[in-house]
Amino acid sequence: MAQRIILDCDPGIDDALAIAFAHGHPGIELVGITTVAGNVGLAKTTANALAVSEFVGAAGTPVTAGCAGPLLRPALDARHVHGDSGLGGAVLPPATASPAPGHAIDYIVDTVGAAPGEITLVATGPLTNIALAVKREPRLADWVRRFVIMGGSAGRGNVTPAAEYNIWADPEAAAAVFRAGWTVTMLGLDVTMQTGATEAVLRRMSELGPLGSGLLLPALEQYRSVSEPGGPPVHDVCAVAWVAEPDLFGLVPARVQVEVAGQFTAGMTVTDFDFPGEVGSGNALVAMRIDVDKFWDVTLGTYARVAAAMGR
DSSP: OOEEEEEEEOOSHHHHHHHHHHHHOTTEEEEEEEEOSSSSOHHHHHHHHHHHHHHHTOTTSOEEEOOSSOSSSOOOOOHHHHTTTSSTTOOOOOOSSOOOSSOHHHHHHHHHHTSTTTEEEEEOSOSHHHHHHHHHOTTHHHHSSOEEEEOOOSSOOSSSSSOOHHHHHSHHHHHHHHTSSSOEEEEOHHHHTTOBOOHHHHHHHTTSHHIIIIIIHHHHHHHHTTSOTTOOBOTTHHHHHHHHOGGGEEEEEEEEEEOOSOTTTTTOEEEETTOOOSTTOOOEEEEEEEOHHHHHHHHHHHHHHHHHHHTO
16 A cells, blocks of 8 residues: 655755655655755745646645744755756746645644554655644654654765754754654665766656656756766655665664754764664664665656656
8 A cells, every 4th residue: 555645845856856756656645745945945945846746747736835944043055056946957837836725834733643653754854844843743753654854864964074964954953853752764865875866877867758858857967066976866765765665775773863062063963873772762763775776776667657647
């Protein structure tokens, strides 16, 4: 049976690719999308979520806007990575739909609360919405089926030597989320940096009709200009891919704490794999292994399903 998910995101190039994956994989039912400021401002992340959803054929998926900035810190963005629009070189038709009424925090609490144990919450942006949702309703931690993030790292960061962007953008929110009493499934840089879209992958994307030419390739072209030599990694796709195909990844139990006070280490996910074994001492499952070849087979197969439905 398909896993029902809410995707909390900040589109963003890789968030857009995650939306396409979540819509196309038969093992996922995309119940709703919530947006947060992150890669670009909230107005753009929300407009991008709507435009991407309509472009890939998920026009009926509600998109609810959330927080326009971090809990305590000044708002930052990653336009130098994702471009001014947030979608790199992709220029999609403007969405015909408007955002759903209300706030993402209320949507998350109300939707999950109406179906306890059924909905997996997947976050691929700063964790501001999630922190405020679980503050409003602490039982959210028990109501979700699973809670999955793209964020953090057991090793080095990507925006500073210590911190990954999504955690660094709102470390106070991330710290609250890791303390919320649930198990955080953390798909961080330890695995996501291995998902570079190589020339072979890009060639296969070029065969996907408008999906490839209109979204995947022009978006990733922007990423290529600022990413690793092995090709632009599709970080956020990993989080939704784990929900659909958990065997792609190897997870290790850990205790993760988020640094909020360090002059040089704010946003660091301090990951302890040797935490004492008593019940309740661990709070995370951290991905440390990925089957890259199988990941790309699954991802490109999912995009082929989307492309076929779009009438490539």
